[in-house]
Amino acid sequence: MAADWVIEINKEGKRSEDETSTRVECQWKKRSIYKLPACVTDLNKNAYRPQVVSFGPYHHGEEHLMPMEEHKKRALVNFLKRTKMPLQIIFDNLTKVVQDLKDSYDVLSDVWQSDTERFLRLMVLDGCFMLEVLYYYAKMNFKDLGYSDEKIDSFRYDPSDPIFCAKRMLHVMNYIRRDMLLLENQLPMQVLIELVAGICPEKENAQDFVNKLTCCWFTKSTGPDTGECLHVLDIFRKGVRRVPLSHTDGQREHATHVHDDSVHHDSHIIVSAMEIQEAGIRFKVCKNEGVPEISFKDGVLHLPLLCVDDTTESVFLNLIAFERLHVGAGNEVTSYFYFMNGIINSVEDVVLLQSHGVIHNALKSHKAVIELFKLLGKDIMFEPNKTICSVLQGINEYRNKPWVQYREKFAHAYHLSTQWNPWAYISIIFAILLFTLTLVQTAYTISPYYHPNK
Structure with a gap:
């Protein structure tokens, strides 16, 4: 043997x-579209599964998603009529890159591998439906996207359409938007580029046009220049993080590599938001929303605005999963939630951040926000990027200054006193006494220097 x-x-x-x-x-x-392992999905299985619509092969044919298949066919017909793109040409063009499309999927069953025609039908059907959804939401912003009045007028569905009408948009479209950001529910970018190539405005790059449509759908703006992307989730991730492309993907740096051995331990220490405030550090919301905008300078901690609602958990769990599985994806989103999970430990922390406009809470309670961040921060390896390491080191160096430590002790004691804790008053007295003795000791120490004869 x-x-x-x-x-x-x-x-x-x-x-x-x-x-x-x-x-x-x-x-x-x-590979860019992954079938998630159980060790990842066990955190929350529903966060990774589509609710109303499937895109791609992983969830195609699931019973609860079948009602949307009829709507996909109607969207395909409308797409072809409006764009006047021959379906056969679309098939021929995608056939040239079909192996690349298949290779985009981490795991592809033999059914899809062997039946190329069926695979291409799925790509075209799902791709056209995805673009129709993006068009529908973006049609109010066509001037920004370079659309002519003729193309605006050509995009019309019946007012009673079960998917593409104003009334249904408020209900169904929110579920579709959520499903479009699931890692297992992605389409290769090549599919969308091929479909949109014949209809995007003149002098517009097909990739850039898809990026604009996607950013308009998810961020209500045309978004930053995100460059080449792998799929819709990747566009959203690059739009959220809002970093220059020169910072690029794949620059994963361990904290021990960013700082020298004498100070690297400072980049591992995270204290709560209340403790940060007690040290005299102020919170300020970044002007531009985005994960990597965290910075610390001159006693001010700048944090991006985060709107927390029912979709936050699903969206960011999928972003974290993508950064974990895709080599070269970077780890800006993961590092952000590692940091936020560290500073949010209590209801007081949530209230504090909310009062400074850092968090907009649309959940039922403050405790729900704490539970959300604990879940998002679970099983995350300490591997923050250079920005987060610099912020953590700066905060801890600031807190280690003697006068800041005295202030922090006094502020902590005062905070306890507001809760009618009798021991808090004793703590305040001792803090004042300690501070006074320190001043007296300093005065006696420097006095001989100024009065040598005495």
């Missing part, structure tokens, strides 16, 4: 040097 195993391993070693191995490694690099 041992000899057989040795022979098998030796064969594997030889295979690793041939073209087959090279092709497999090339396929690994093309």
Whole structure:
């Protein structure tokens, strides 16, 4: 048995040097849409599963999603009529890159691998429906997107349409938006680019046009220049993080690599929002929303605005999963929630951040916000980016200043006194006494310098 195993391993070693191995490694690099392992989905299975519509093969055919398939067909017909794009040409163009499309999926069953025509039908049907949804929401912003009046007028659905009408938009579209940001529910960007190539405004790059449509749908603006993206979730992630592309993906840096050995431990210490305030540090909302806008300077901690609602958990769990699984994705979103999970430990922390406009809470209670951040911060490895490390180090160096420590002790004691704690008054007295003795000691120490004769 041992000899057989040795022979098998030796064969594997030889295979690793041939073209087959090279092709497999090339396929690994093309993967961008992942089937999530149980260790990830166990946090909250429903957060990763679509509720009303499937995009792509992973959830196609699930019973609760089947009602939307008829609407997809109607959207496809309207899309072809409006764009005047021959379906056969679309098929022919996608056939040229079909292997790349298949390789975009981490796990693809034999049914989809072997039946190329069925796979392409799925890409076209789901891709057209996704674009129709994006068009529908963005049609109020067509001037910004470079649309002509003729194309605006051509985008019309019946006022009683069960999906594309104003009344249904308030209900159904919110579920579709949520499903469109699930990692397992993505379409390769090549599909959307091919479909939109013949209809985007003149002198407009197809990728940029898809990016604008997506940002308009999710952020109510045309968004920043996100460059090349892998799928809609990737567009959203780059739009949320709002960092220059030169910071680029893949720059994962451990805290121990960012700082020298003498100070790197300071980048691991996170205290609560209340403790940060007690040290005299002020909170201020960033002008531009975005995860990586966290910064600390001159006693002011700048944080991005975060609107917390029923979709926040699902959206950010999928973003964190993408950063965890996709090599080169970066970790801005993960680092942000690591930081926020550290400073939110109590209802008082939530109230404080909400009073400064850092958090807009649309959930039932403040405790629900705490539970949300605990869930999002669960099982996250300490691997913050350079920005977060710099902020943590700056906060802790600021808090270690003697006068800041005295202030923090006094503020903490005062906070306790507001809760009618008798021991708090004693703490305040001792804090004042300690501060006074420190001043007296300092005065006696420097006095001989100014009065040497005495």
